[in-house]
Structure formats: structure tokens, C-alpha cells
Ligand code: CIZ
């Protein structure tokens with residue numbers, strides 16, 4: 001999308017004035033008008049590590065959503081200030097697991113007599129509170145690239161896993177990658193008494209899946225896979241593991257955003273791809289690889305952008321950079337020290353995974 005030339009100029013001028021003091025991170029799902037100012041792009045975990053590798057940058061401007069800025073604050077030094085250009089850029093999936101709900105869930109597991117067998121594994125896409133809960137109870141964080149390794153580790157520590165907050169990543173990893181059955185998984189619904197589960201169901205389960213999902217990836221359907229195969233003979237269907245189990249089962253390939261980018265880089269000229277992930281990224285990849293004669297389409301035209309990712313636009317970025325350039329620290333995301341301590345413990349367990 002074409003960006004307002006005045007705003008482009010203002011963003012450029014403010015960024016130049018800040019120099020090495022600012023480092024701009026751009027998540028893969030951000031708009032083109034924002035990505036053009038990113039010093040680095042990546043998924044949430046890569047970006048948090050990139051920020052930590054730039055200790056000279058006093059301001060880390062995180063063009064992404066709230067939980068990502070929290071993770072960056074946890075992994076960066078105390079004198080680095082993480083800034084989110086629009087405080088309303090949350091994540092509906094992360095919001096589906098609150099600290100109160102998860103504490104209540106632990107009480108339910110305790111009452112059922114299973115808590116001492118349960119190891120929490122939380123997806124990166126969760127609040128700092130949930131990461132801290134995970135750290136306190138001996139668990140680890142995972143990304144969509146290392147979920148299988150995280151689960152293998154967890155099943156060495158205990159007999160059961162409580163997987164938060166994305167039921168689809170949890171189920172897909174357990175069933176597709178690790179050979180568990182759908183019956184090994186139960187769904188914990190935080191809006192029902194006892195999660196909607198009996199003590200016996202909890203005792204028999206191996207995977208206790210939190211009832212959360214991504215409002216973007218969760219909307220791809222098996223029909224859209226069938227339709228694209230009919231429309232584009234020979235198409236390779238590649239989807240993110242946040243998609244529903246039946247969509248993942250119908251696809252040819254499944255992987256994280258970084259996996260998707262690498263797969264398309266390695267794809268031969270003349271190949272055709274239908275991609276099931278966020279639209280900003282798919283459009284950018286389609287444009288980038290068109291010159292190499294790779295045909296890349298969005299899996300389902302009825303699925304939209306991630307609306308909260310899209311809240312970060314050029315006007316918000318300009319306001320943020322100009323404020324910082326004037327010495328005005330706006331929209332800082334700061335995790336409190338106690339939460340940070342345990343969230344970091346969970347993140348460090350992930351970094352130590354084999
Ligand atoms: O769905 C998302 O928001 C993803 C894949 C985020 C990330 O980068 O981990």
C-alpha cells in the first residue's frame with residue numbers, strides 16, 4: 001500500500017535524529033508501510049533476541065503486539081526501553097489466558113490430584129503473567145518452531161502437559177508430530193466450572209489443551225484447501241500450525257513463519273503455493289517471489305489481516321519516533337521484576353532445550 005510521502009519523510013528524519021539510540025523491530029505480520037522502517041524483521045522470538053543483541057540501543061521500538069514487546073523487555077537489559085507504538089495492539093489469543101484463569105486451572109488440577117504430574121508448556125504467544133506461571137511450575141515456553149522439542153522435554157519431566165494458550169499448536173504437535181491420538185488430548189475451557197472436565201478425564205489425559213486459538217489462523221478451513229487444489233492444479237498447500245487440526249491434516253506442509261519463508265526461498269521456479277498464514281506476510285512473499293516465477297496465493301480470501309497487528313501503522317510509528325527524538329518516552333512496556341524473574345526462567349528452559 002502506498003504510504004503518505006510526508007509521513008515517510010517524517011519517520012526517516014526522526015529515525016536519523018535518533019541514530020543508534022533506536023532499534024526498530026518489525027514482525028512479519030506488519031504492514032509494508034511499517035516494515036520499510038524496520039532494522040530487522042522476524043517472528044516474535046527472533047526479534048526479542050535481536051533486540052537483546054543490540055545493548056547500545058536505548059529504545060527498542062517493537063512493531064508487533066503487546067506480548068511480543070513484553071518478551072523483548074524480559075530478554076533485553078534493564079536500561080533498554082521497549083516501546084509499543086499503539087498500546088491497543090494486543091493479541092486475542094494471548095488474551096484468552098489470564099493470570100486468574102490459569103491460577104484457577106491449577107487449583108482444578110490440584111483438586112483432581114494430577115497437578116504434581118503436570119508440566120506447563122506455554123506458547124510464546126502469551127502474556128508475561130502466563131510465562132511467569134509456567135516458570136513457577138517447572139515448565140517451559142515454546143515457539144511454533146520448537147514445540148515438539150519442548151513437549152518431548154516436558155514429558156521427560158512429568159506424565160502430563162498443560163499446553164497454553166493455543167489448543168491448535170498443542171494438538172497439532174502432539175498428534176501430527178509425536179504420534180499421540182486425539183483421545184490423549186482434552187480441552188480445558190476456562191469459562192466452565194472445572195474447565196468442563198471431570199477428574200477422571202483429567203487423570204486419563206496426556207495433553208490438557210487450553211481452549212485458546214488465533215482469530216486469524218483459526219479461520220482457515222478444509223474447504224479452502226480443497227478449493228485451492230481445484231483452482232490451481234499441482235499447488236503446494238503450506239499452513240501455520242496455529243491452524244485447526246483438520247486443516248493441517250489436509251495441507252502438504254506445516255511450519256512456522258520462518259519455515260514458510262525458507263520453504264519459499266528454496267522452492268523451484270514454476271512452483272505454485274497456497275499459504276495459510278497472516279495476509280501481510282503472504283502478500284509480501286508473493287511480490288518478492290513473483291520475479292522468480294513462483295506463484296504464491298493466499299489460502300483463503302475470506303480471512304483478513306490480524307486486526308491488532310494492523311493497528312501499528314505509519315502514523316503511530318511517526319508519532320513514536322518523533323516523541324522519542326524529542327526525549328519523550330511514550331508507550332513503554334515494562335514487566336514487573338517478580339513476573340520477569342519467573343518468565344525469564346521459563347524462557348531460559350526453552351533456550352536450553354536440546
Ligand atoms: O501468529 C503469530 O502471531 C505468530 C506466529 C507470532 C510469532 O512470531 O511467534
Ligand code: SF4
Nearest residue numbers: 091092093214216306
Ligand atoms: Fe495473535 Fe493471531 Fe494476531 Fe498472532 S496473528 S498476534 S496469534 S491474533
